[in-house]
Amino acid sequence: MSSNAVARSPALAGGTDNPVLALDRITKTFPGVKALDGVSLALYPGEVTALIGENGAGKSTVVKTLTGIYQPDGGDILVDGVATRFATPQDAARAGITAIHQETVLFDELSVAENIFLGHAPRGAFGLIDWQTIERRAAEILSGIGAEIDPRHKLRDLGIANKHLVAIARALSIDARVVIMDEPTAALSHKEIQELYELVDKLKAQGKAILFISHKFDEIFRIADRYTVFRDGQFISDGKIADVSEADLVKMMVGRDVAQIFPTRDNEMGREVLDVAGMSHPTEFADIGFTLKQGEILGFYGLVGAGRSEFMQALFGITKPSAGQVKIDGTAVEIRSPADAVANGIVYVPEDRGKQGAITALPIFQNVTLPSLGRTSRNGFLQLAEEFALAREYTRRLDLRAASLDTNVGNLSGGNQQKVVIAKWLATKPKVIILDEPTKGIDIGSKAAVHEFMAELAAEGLAVIMVSSEIPEILGMSDRVIVMREGRMAAELNREDLSPETLVRHAAGI
């Protein structure tokens, strides 16, 4: 491992081979967020490069940049050392770059052969599609990767692993030189994963350059030749996988300068408010149990897809758990709908603000009072003066910035929308507030405000559950952390036992 983890350009570092595809100091900015900040990456023919980083490190943005979905704001994409622009995904495909995503984009109602050749089918006389050639070549490609699939079958009839193979066959059909695999094993069984490894080895042997994105270190060490680590949209380090250990990689992923300052918290915890036991769901999570005290902030850490949001939504009554018990203040409660949850003092600030959190086409004050209409109204009749008073009180507490209280929420920035959603719930005077990725996609300033406010709420005796994929946020805010992995509780850690390394280890199961 190179000890000087300063951003140098790997494209220029070069080995014996020259990279077939390289990113040179690529920058990509979204409103309020610098997703990629001068990152570099090089892919070599016949080698697997693992791209490693936390959630939000910029991995997906890189994939989208490489496949022509995003255009970088700065820096160069080099194909065989020549700066190139991918204006559209078709441009990237023409340069021989193809991506296989977590959820492969294929068409269930078409045949395997059609899926493989969709958009670049060989043509026969009169420009008509040459079905015989398609089926013959599809069969060739499939047998070339050792897949026993009849190209005439409908895709719908295949299992997930075989669908992946079709996606790979499709990638090969356009004579790809670079294959991007974004968490390809996420949905596969152990045996299918082994088969995928063999396939990757075959692709390597054919001289393809492979970008392999995974959270699982055992996989990375099994198939990768090189690694590149990103953190917070920045290039951290790269090198040969043989030169590093797992511990080195974990350190590179999480070892950061503490750029964010979190509020100091030193509050007394009160009595126990929430007691969850044995909560399970047929597919999403199993056997979740914990207790929560007044004034406590309980963090939920895990990788994307670990079942955290799914569990929270069951606790809030959106989805129906198959088993489990919830007690509020020591009394068992039945939560069948969000309305029941709110009535019992549990509120949920969802990750998806625009769709689940706020009703963006309605004004701020109506959003704030929506769950509190029972209190602001008289005999079911609206009292606008009371509504404005309530909305004023809570939006002021959250330091909302808006032109007026009857501005539609959709006109506000992400951070201010989040404040409206939190104000909405605080106005119901809850006992437990669940914040799902509360600072995702909002600017640094609003982030700090949300953190400060969270600490204030805990100090006032509210019990807080915070789902977060950001390690600094988990470390900075939580009194206790539950790490989830594949729908189960992998660990429950007290504040003094918290470290970035332990979190990542438990989350990834290493």
Add this chain to the structure above:
Amino acid sequence: MSTMERHIPDRLKSPLERRLKSWETLLLAVAVAIFIANSFASPYFLNAWNLSDATFNFTEKAMIAFAMALLIISGEIDLSVASIIALASTAMGAAAEAGAGTPGLILVGLATGVLCGAFNGVLVTRLGLPSIVVTIGTMSLFRGISYIVLGDQVYNNYPIDFAYFGQGYVFWVISFELVLFALLAVIYAVVLHKTNFGRAIYAIGNNPTGALFSGIRVARIKFILFMLTGLMAGIAAICLTSRLGSTRPSIGFGWELEVVTMVVLGGINILGGSGTIPGVVIAAFVMGLVTFGLGLLNVPGIVMSIVIGALLIGVIALPRLWAMWRAR
């Protein structure tokens, strides 16, 4: 959290200013224009009894349109309303044959409407089926039952005092139906614009997921709205049956589209989320005036539907064209 107090005003535009720039104002202008045009076009137009007769063109449909407006704002639709009229009217006719009195007939009419609405509501909210598909199905189902029961028969054995609902006058030229229409307009306007229930309907129509996540009982409210629409179709069935004095299975045929037209003309967003009851009230008058005016000029019915269709497209396209013209 901040020591600095930040003041956010409640409103920027006054409610009056908003009202003046609204769809309803435009529609009112259209209504007045049609009224003036009609009075020039026919010497019989400005006659109290003729105008009173004209209101029957829209009162029954408008009663359904009020409930339909709420349903469409919530993001659903009920295309079976005209068939509910047929079924409710058939049920009343059968009850009358069996010797039921007027109170019994009303009960049968209302109950049939509510049950049909509840049936639609269960299919949509419990099974999660799209309402447009469900109610196209029940549209055939409800009227189909009516055809099976009646065939080419007619029920016309209604008690004499049953005629009051469709033919009675409360005062001078003011019919019972017109009074009921006005009363329902006020009730629906209050429910939609002044109650928590109405607020929840807007929330659901704008974002059903967000409403659910805000603790609104979305399925329950939608179910109530389907029942309410069924109930209003039942009330319309009572008025229409009383006015005609007979029931055939073809009663109210095609009314579902006229009701939806009235609602959309009234400025209710067909995709849900916005619109007002005053808009629907004005739209009812506009449609009634057009139908009546053309009737006085002896324009045939098929041409009337062409005019109504053109009016709908014209009034909806006008603001969009205006915005496009201004953007140039």
